[in-house]
Each structure stands twice: as structure tokens, then as C-alpha cells.
Amino acid sequence: NAGVMQNPRHLVRRRGQEARLRCSPMKGHSHVYWYRQLPEEGLKFMVYLQKENIIDESGMPKERFSAEFPKEGPSILRIQQVVRGDSAAYFCASSPLNTGTGVGTEAFFGQGTRLTVV
């Protein structure tokens, strides 16, 4: 099991461009979480998805940000018209079940995508 794979590891975009971050969950995992982390800070929840469904997007900015987790393929976090304030590390995590339901439902994290907007 290759673990949670995120790509690219590093992404540089100019202001106004689009950033597309990919996350392939662990095999058999149907729950995906996206988080944003600024240097020296904790992880801020963005969105929780199951296959083909957005379950909780309360942490997503209302504009420019969107996420999907299609039936086939990786989960995508898309940021349109990026601004310098979008520069951060974006982490994806997956779990086989809703991670609040008990033992064995911990979340497994990818190595993150570091987005730099210049």
C-alpha cells in the first residue's frame, strides 16, 4: 500500500493562475480530508469528501476554492485566480471510515503540496 499520494510536492503559480492539487487516498479508503497549514501553525480544516460527495466544506473559502472526489481518480483541490495569501502547505488525509467512529479509523496523511504564489 503506497500510502496517501499527493502531487505535485511543490507548485509555483503566478497571481491569477489556477492551482490544481491532487490526492490519491490509500487503497480502500473512501474518505478524504483537505487541510491548509501556514508555517509554524496548525492544520486548518478545509473540506471533507466521500466518493462523489462533499460532506463538509465549512472550511473552504466561498470563492475561488473547490474540491472534488470523483468515482474514479484522485481527489482534486482547485484554487482559481490564486493570490499571494494562498501560499501555504496543503495536506490531504484519507481514512477507511469516518474517523470519529473509533479505533482503526485514524487518518493517514500525504506529504503535502507546498503552493507558492509569486
Added chain:
Amino acid sequence: SQQGEEDPQALSIQEGENATMNCSYKTSINNLQWYRQNSGRGLVHLILIRSNEREKHSGRLRVTLDTSKKSSSLLITASRAADTASYFCASIQGAQKLVFGQGTRLTINP
């Protein structure tokens, strides 16, 4: 707002000493989890304690949970330089989302 609040924000100790980090949370939980993050890397799950458990051990880790005070602690015994990392507690907010605190940055000095 983040569910968990860790303290201290930063902790620096000598190798071999014990390190204790605390976490407080606001809403009722099914379980509370601790994660570790090495600089520039993703988070690694360390231990999960259920709401009906008071203490749990895993190797040099000991986690306690006090649901009446809505707090948890992580103790790392006989610390090693390799334990240098940030440590986060996490719990479920609402029905679905796993929410993290700001973390404790632990430095083990050789």
C-alpha cells in the same frame, strides 16, 4: 475555530527527560487522537484514545483523557533527539470533520 488547543506552544527539554503536552477541547468527543509532524512532512498518527478510556500506552507514549475537564495529555518518556517534532491533538467537531489544534513544537536537546 480549532477544536483542540495544545499547551505549551513550544517545549524544549534535554534528551532523556520526559515531555508532557496538554490539549483541551470544546465539544463532546467519540475519541481524541494525537499526531506527530516532522518539519516539512505530513502528519503521522500516534495514538487514539476513546471517550470511555482514561489512559492508554503505546511504547514510550502515554495518553490520558479527562472528559469532565475536556482535556488530554501526551507524555513521552525518556525522550530522544528523534522525538523533535510538532505534536497535535485532534478530535471530531460536529459529526464529520477531524479538527486539529495549533500544536506543540517539541525540541529535544542532545
